[in-house]
Amino acid sequence: CDATKAACLALANGVKVAEDIDKLRVGQIVTTATLPYVSIPTTLSAGEYTAYAGITDERIPRKEVLWDMSIAPNVVILDAAMTEATPSRLFFGTGIRAVDHAVETWCSINVTPLTEATSLHALRILPRALARAKSKPEDLTNRLNCLIGAWLSVQGVSTGVDLGASHGIGHVLGGTAGMPHGETSCVMLPHVLRFNESVNSKRQAALAEAMGDANITAADQIQTLVSDLDLPGRLRDCDVPRELLPTIAEESMHDMWIPTNPRSISGPADVLPLLEAAW
Known part of the structure; x- marks a missing residue:
């Protein structure tokens, strides 16, 4: 599109x-x-x-x-049958991208009441629908629920709510390191959530509850979901060379959504430890 x-x-x-x-x-x-x-x-x-x-x-x-x-x-037009031929890794990888949309708009520095409603409901739908679609790929109801969850997840983005570092770093991982769009979220979102926890722990607690278990952090639940969907969870799994990490950290500072991350990122020195942890 x-x-x-x-x-x-x-x-x-x-x-x-x-x-x-x-x-x-x-x-x-x-x-x-x-x-x-x-x-x-x-x-x-x-x-x-x-x-x-x-x-x-x-x-x-x-x-x-x-x-x-x-x-x-x-x-x-949402037609679940049109997703049946989509390669599994692409379908589920972009599903985690939808989770990322919901998470980063819920945690946004300029979140709106409408976005709070759509993002949180998306997170009630997506983890369950993705898991069910993985176990029963022929069931079009699960696939349609994934499409509906994705639609809900992005309403904040479509109305001007800013995203954060998972998307900002992800853009550079895509352009500079050649990672697929969704897989940047698979790898970076849990690490960005942990980085931001000191400034938005209460909002992250609401995410965890919406995803299904208030006793497990949102970051850990997302990391488990990524694994359960047979998606890559580390940069090395996506063939990103470690020596490229400083360049990625430098380039990330040019992205529009690094300055809007909930926890301030002042330079590449803040980004590089995130990349190292993700590698």
């Missing part, structure tokens, strides 16, 4: 070569996209509900974000 969003914006602004993408960056004045389209999601990353488009600038390389209200789909 992000490729279609970027293509619609590029078409409206006469972008014909990669270098002209610079015209579309956030902060530039762009011509509104007018090409209508329908989205039928086959994964759980929920990009179809937002006006953001993630792209990779291969000159750096770094994953960056384009934004314009005109690039969201005109219609989204």
